[in-house]
Amino acid sequence: MSVIYLLLTISIVVALVFFAAFIIAVRSGQYDDSYTPSVRMLFEDEVIKTTAEKSDAKIEKSIQLNKKQKL
Amino acid sequence: MTKCYHCGDDCSTTAIVFDEKNFCCNGCKTVYEIFQTNDLTYYYDLQSAAGTTPLVIEGKYDFLNSDKITQRLIEFDDGTNQIVNLFIPGIHCSSCIWVLENLKKLHPGVTNSQVDFPKKMIRITFNRELVSLKDLVVLLARIGYEPYISLDDYDKGKSKTDRSILYKLGVAGFAFGNIMFLSFPEYFEVGEFWLDQYKGLFRWLMFAFSLPVVFYAGNDYFISAYKGLRSGLLNIDVPIALGILVLFLRSSFEIVFNLGSGFFDSLTGLIFFLLVGRYFQQKTYSFLSFERDYKSYFPIAVTRLNKTKKEETVQVYEIKRGDRLLIRNKELIPVDGILISSRAQIDYSFVTGESEPVQKNSGDKVFAGGRQSYGAIEIETLKSVSQSYLTQLWSNSVFEKDKTTTFQTLTDSIGKRFTIAVLTIAIIAASFWMFHDSSKVLNVFTAVLIIACPCAIALAAPFTLGNMLRIFGRKKFYLKDSHVIEQLAQIDTAIFDKTGTITTTESNTITYEGMELTAEEESLLKNTLRASNHPLSRSLYELLKEHNIETLDDYREFTGKGVQGVKDKSDIKVGSADFVGHQQQSDYKSTAVHVSTNDLYKGCFVFHNNYREGVSEVFKNMGDYVDLAVISGDNEGEKARLEKLLPKLTPLYFNQRPTDKLEFIKELQAVDKKVLMVGDGLNDAGALAQSNVGLAISENINVFSPACDGILDATKFKYLNNYILASKKAMNIIKLCFVLSLMYNVVGLYFAVTGQLEPVIAAILMPLSSISIVAFATLATNVIGKKLN
Numbered sequence: 031m032s033v034i035y036l037l038l039t040i041s042i043v044v045a046l047v048f049f050a051a052f053i054i055a056v057r058s059g060q061y062d063d064s065y066t067p068s069v070r071m072l073f074e075d076e077v078i079k080t081t082a083e084k085s086d087a088k089i090e091k092s093i094q095l096n097k098k099q100k101l
Numbered sequence: 102m103t104k105c106y107h108c109g110d111d112c113s114t115t116a117i118v119f120d121e122k123n124f125c126c127n128g129c130k131t132v133y134e135i136f137q138t139n140d141l142t143y144y145y146d147l148q149s150a151a152g153t154t155p156l157v158i159e160g161k162y163d164f165l166n167s168d169k170i171t172q173r174l175i176e177f178d179d180g181t182n183q184i185v186n187l188f189i190p191g192i193h194c195s196s197c198i199w200v201l202e203n204l205k206k207l208h209p210g211v212t213n214s215q216v217d218f219p220k221k222m223i224r225i226t227f228n229r230e231l232v233s234l235k236d237l238v239v240l241l242a243r244i245g246y247e248p249y250i251s252l253d254d255y256d257k258g259k260s261k262t263d264r265s266i267l268y269k270l271g272v273a274g275f276a277f278g279n280i281m282f283l284s285f286p287e288y289f290e291v292g293e294f295w296l297d298q299y300k301g302l303f304r305w306l307m308f309a310f311s312l313p314v315v316f317y318a319g320n321d322y323f324i325s326a327y328k329g330l331r332s333g334l335l336n337i338d339v340p341i342a343l344g345i346l347v348l349f350l351r352s353s354f355e356i357v358f359n360l361g362s363g364f365f366d367s368l369t370g371l372i373f374f375l376l377v378g379r380y381f382q383q384k385t386y387s388f389l390s391f392e393r394d395y396k397s398y399f400p401i402a403v404t405r406l407n408k409t410k411k412e413e414t415v416q417v418y419e420i421k422r423g424d425r426l427l428i429r430n431k432e433l434i435p436v437d438g439i440l441i442s443s444r445a446q447i448d449y450s451f452v453t454g455e456s457e458p459v460q461k462n463s464g465d466k467v468f469a470g471g472r473q474s475y476g477a478i479e480i481e482t483l484k485s486v487s488q489s490y491l492t493q494l495w496s497n498s499v500f501e502k503d504k505t506t507t508f509q510t511l512t513d514s515i516g517k518r519f520t521i522a523v524l525t526i527a528i529i530a531a532s533f534w535m536f537h538d539s540s541k542v543l544n545v546f547t548a549v550l551i552i553a554c555p556c557a558i559a560l561a562a563p564f565t566l567g568n569m570l571r572i573f574g575r576k577k578f579y580l581k582d583s584h585v586i587e588q589l590a591q592i593d594t595a596i597f598d599k600t601g602t603i604t605t606t607e608s609n610t611i612t613y614e615g616m617e618l619t620a621e622e623e624s625l626l627k628n629t630l631r632a633s634n635h636p637l638s639r640s641l642y643e644l645l646k647e648h649n650i651e652t653l654d655d656y657r658e659f660t661g662k663g664v665q666g667v668k669d670k671s672d673i674k675v676g677s678a679d680f681v682g683h684q685q686q687s688d689y690k691s692t693a694v695h696v697s698t699n700d701l702y703k704g705c706f707v708f709h710n711n712y713r714e715g716v717s718e719v720f721k722n723m724g725d726y727v728d729l730a731v732i733s734g735d736n737e738g739e740k741a742r743l744e745k746l747l748p749k750l751t752p753l754y755f756n757q758r759p760t761d762k763l764e765f766i767k768e769l770q771a772v773d774k775k776v777l778m779v780g781d782g783l784n785d786a787g788a789l790a791q792s793n794v795g796l797a798i799s800e801n802i803n804v805f806s807p808a809c810d811g812i813l814d815a816t817k818f819k820y821l822n823n824y825i826l827a828s829k830k831a832m833n834i835i836k837l838c839f840v841l842s843l844m845y846n847v848v849g850l851y852f853a854v855t856g857q858l859e860p861v862i863a864a865i866l867m868p869l870s871s872i873s874i875v876a877f878a879t880l881a882t883n884v885i886g887k888k889l890n
Contacts (some may be wrong), residue, residue, distance in 0.1 A: 031295055037308070042279075049275050056267050066218040069195045070202070074143070 107133050108245075120276040122609045128154045134245050136200070139207055144200045151196035160429065162242075163868040164402030165235035173255050175234065176224075180214065183229045189249040189376045190388075190804070192221045198224035201246060204221035205519050208232055208240060221388040222249075236499045236756050251805075252417060253397040268381065270376050276318075277369040281864075282305050287362040288724065290403065290859045302355040307365040319372045334509075337516030340523065340555040347550040361450040364551060367863040371556050374871045382563035382583055384570045389802060391581040391809055394495055398451075398783065399486070400469070401437055403428070403536055406479065415485055427688040428473045437489045438480035440465050447471040447480045452491060453780035454600040456733025457692045468492045470783060475635065485708050485778040491783065494759055499790045500808075508793075510587055511832065513841060516555065523553040530854045541856045542856070545879040549860040557842030557870045561835050564878040577814035579822050581800070588794045589828040594786070595723060598765065599743075600734035602798050604710035605801030605815065611644050615696070615704010621697050624648040625673045629666030630657050637694055638664065638675075640705055653745035663695075673698045678705075710739055714818025717746050724748045725775070727868035732757050732765060734784050765785035779821075785805055820889070833882045838874050 055061070103112045105125035116132050117122045120137065124130040134153055136144055144151065166522040177184040191197070195218075197466055201223050210232030227237060227436040228625045238248055254844050283303050286296050325601040326342035329335065345368065351361025354787015356388045376388065376679045390397070405415040412427060420426065425441065428434055434447070445467070446458040452470035461467055467480055486492060527549040534541045566583030573580060580586065618626065628651050630642040654669040674681045681697035683705075695705040720729055725757055730752040731743060737755045744753070754765070766776050767787050778785065778792035786807040789795030797806040802813045813821065849866050 031298075034299060035302075042306075045275070045279060049271065052271050052275075055269065056264055059262070061264070061267060062220060062262055063217045065530070066198060066216055069198055069218065072195070073147075073199055079260070 103227070104150065105129050105464070106145070107150065107152040108154050110154075120727070126154060128156075128245075129156070129239070135207065135244060140322065141200055141203060141206060144196045144785055146698045148194045148196040151193050154312065155243050156247060159565070162235050162238050164400070164416075165233075165238060167414055170401060170416060171234045174250065178229075181228055181230060182500055183234070184224065185237070186222055186224050187233060187241070187250070188220075188222050188254070189246050189248050189251075191220055191246050192216065192218065192223075200244070204240075205355070207537050208236075211237070216401050219387050250401060252399040253393070254399050255401045256396060261750060263788075264361070266376065266380050266839070267450070269321075270373075272368060273314050273373040273376050274315045274316040277366075280307045280310050280369050280670060282364050283310075284362065284366045284864070291486050300362075301356075301359075303688060304362055306377060307363065307776065308356060310351065311349070311352075311365045311369055314369045314372050315345065318376060319345055322375070334513070335517040335520055336513040336560055337519075337555065339551075340516055340520045341375065343520070343561055344551060344553075344555060347547050351547045360859055364862065364863055367551070367867050369849070370864070370868055371554065374556055377562045378563035378567075378875075382567040384567055384574070385576060385582075386579050389579055389812060391812070393472075393805060393808055394500070395491055395783065396435070400433055403432075403435055407442070414469070418480055420485055422482055422485065422669060424479050426482060427477060427715075428480060429477045430473060430475060433472055434467055434469055434471050434473060434480065435489075436469050436482050436486055437484040438467055438482045440467050440478060440480055442478040442480075445473060445731070446475045448474045450600050450606065453783055454598060454601045455785045456604065456606075456735050456781060457708075478630030480714045494783070494787060497760070497763065497787055499763060499787055508584060508588060509834060510562065510870065512558065513556060519553075519555055519558060523550065526553070526850065527856070534856070538856075544858075545854060545856050548853035548856070552853045552858060552863060552866065553868055554842075554849070554870065556867065557692055557845060557874045558839055560871055561842065561878055563881055564875050565835050565838065568879055568882040569695055569827070569885070572882065572889070573824065573827075574639050575886075576820070576824075577584060577802075577817050577878055578811065578820075579813075580811040581809075585682075585794060585833055586828045588775070588810075589777070589825055590832045592727060592777040592794060592825070594728045594769055594774045595777040595779065596730050596762075596792070598762075598778075598782070598788075599731055599784050600710070600735050601781040602779055603713055603716050603818075604787075605713050605732070605800070609640050610709045610711050611641065611706050612709065613704075613706050614702060618696070618698075618703060619670070623671065625653075625666060625668055626649065626673060626696065628653055629656065629664055629670070629673055629675060632666070633664045635664075637692070637708065639692060640708070644706075646867075649815045671882070674700075702839075709742065712742075712746060713818045714816065719821050720747045720751065723825070724751075728774075732762050732788075734758065734762075740746060742825075759784045759787050763791050766791045779813075780809075781806065801849060823889055827889055830885050831882060837881070838878055841877060842874055848873070 103111055103116055103123045104110065104354075106122040106131035107118075107124055110125045112123050112125045116125065117127060118124075119130050119133070122133070124133065130154065132155055136142055172178075175185050175208075176181050185825040189201070192201070198218060198275060201216050204225065205211040208231075210228050212226045212228060214223055216223050224709045238250075239249055240844045255577040284307055286303060322338050322345060323341045325336065325338040329339055338534055348364050348371070352365050352368065355361040355363045367797070373389055397416060399590065401421065402414045402416050403422070404412050406425040406427055408453075415424075420436055425434070426438070440461050443463050445461045447461055447467060449455050449456045449468070449470070449471045452468070458474050459471070466483070468491065469486070484490075527546050530549055531542050533544040534545050563583070569586055569833060570580055570583055600606075620884050623645060627642060627648045630638045630645075630649070631852065632653070651668065653666045653668045655665075656671075657665045659665070659676070661679065663674060663680040665672060665674050667673075675694060678684070678693070678695050681702060682700060683695055683697065683702045693705040694706040694708070719816040723729060729748070731747070732754045733756055733826055735755060740753060740755065747753075754761075757765075762778075766778060768777050770791075770793075776792045777794045777796065778788045779796045779798060780789055781797055785797075789807060789809045794811070795809040796811045796813055797809040798813050798815050798818060799806045802812060806812055813824075845866060849858075849863075852862055
């Protein structure tokens, strides 16, 4: 029955590991905003447009568009 | 009536069609174009018509060119990468979150952007070599998400988030769960041999787990009780701290001398439930601020004209006497000064309560806080920001006081009686047993102190009020904290401001007095008004019937006087009385636009304040249980209308300055009245702070409202009476909860006084009472919430 010492130790250590995980999670700032992640996860994943050229052309165009609308 | 694809407003007759979609204006169409070119049309799939019309004003963000200013606003800077936190009041839906987190598609200089929706803030990481802070802000403004940067952001440093309640909850919950498991063997005490052998081990483990709970998680209660006792107050934390202390000491005593297993499970359970209550009560609306003073209303920088007449951006605190400043259309005048330009129309409605813009001529003094409407003006500074009339308003001592410390909540007053009652019972019971069986004295004394659990009492208020806060928030009535509900239930006097509070600046009621205009005259009038940009012309234009649009032969505008239009030999003059050639009684108070055709005076359009929907009912219903009054900074022009609208004999005061309002409330409070002040502008700031409860009415909650205890959305004004009645009902629910907890206490005291208190009984009774009270409070408040419209 002295095995109970071992069992208690193991269970307490496991519990402490989870407790440490909780503290680390809170410190990392995860719980500061509990609403936005619920919205964020419902966004659809983007289909990544293939060639690098296409994305370069897009960047060019967006900079131009910004410049054009300068007041 | 087609709706704009971007913002959802009606397109009226001037819809712009682009890409087979309708837009109400060029601004909306441009934003759509930006999104479409950058593959961001998913914005419209998430939420239809989620956009807002972009409002970009030339030169508004020039102050961000200054490095000194941007350094104070940027959170992190390592030379290449910078991080900035911007407050964007326009964030309101999932599309907003999506497009703002995809900001990198709109500009490659943006590395990452993350939105915090409850706070309405965005945190942008960007490469300063590719994009500057000013470019970023202008980009955001162009897509309709203009950030709000005020003097407050410049002054305030970074604030650290306080997460201690979460840590304490974690510790208490963790320990509570583990101690429950460890105490199970002793509940079912069967005299078993093996249980007896290891009893000590289990007990010392429970002791070890309880240490962090008592000394870390529960230390708030000890500190608060100590502070209360030191200032002679018996607040609710005193019996709680007493209970925790007695529980801990008795349990430790029992295991040291092997007398029993102690009450560690009830101890940690008590602290855990109390912390849950406190966490639930802490509902804050992080996107609103109830602490705003003039600093959040002022811009960070203004345009100064230096000796060579060149424009330079200068920080508002650096303005000195004699500086020449350029104030553009819709910009705020930050300092007291003298008008250099020939004419100005300044809107002081927020500062003094005057509903119509004030006309100023060259050489007149202009005060800080007014908003220039209609064109740019130049002023010469007389006083610096800290000495101006507006800032002086905040030097009143009422702003130093903290209202919450003087108010004794219902819980605290019950707590006082509770402590005394419990101590009395404990002493009586102990003395009884002293004569009958002295071995039980200590047992009974401590048992009474343990079981007479104030935790149910301490939980009633947080859960009831916390839930009411949330219910009110859903109905767009945002309160600072739960104390406000208690104060609101007690008021017996209500003071209302006029301009902006019971009137709305959105629209005017316009009546016509004079000779009727013929159809041609009306058509000429409407076409003349169409050419004018003056706000009064626009309101009048909307009112007149549809007429064909015709081009005028001649049109002239005389700033500050009126406009003149000519067509086919008939001419029309619209404007001030002497402009149209009419002798006017000089004491005519309301704003009027006079009309004359072919030099023949026809009549005038009188602009009245438009009163909010439901003002009469609110006043009538509230008049049943509070004294009412209206105090206004405006002139007496509306007196007759107000007398008709409000219940008979409601006192009306006009031409009140901000300090007059404050003094009025002080006088009422001197005769022990509990005053509610309802206002909206800076001129109400002192009164809002002085009153027991200060509510600010807001047309757009994203825009500045002065420091107050609660913000009510303007569309919900007609429900004000219902909200106050709901607060009173909530207080009744708390009282019912107290009665319920009293029943549990009676049962528990029976066991305690007869010396039969076993740990297992305490462990059952305490959670049971707490949970049932929480359930009752939550259900009852939800019922109240359903009944509220």
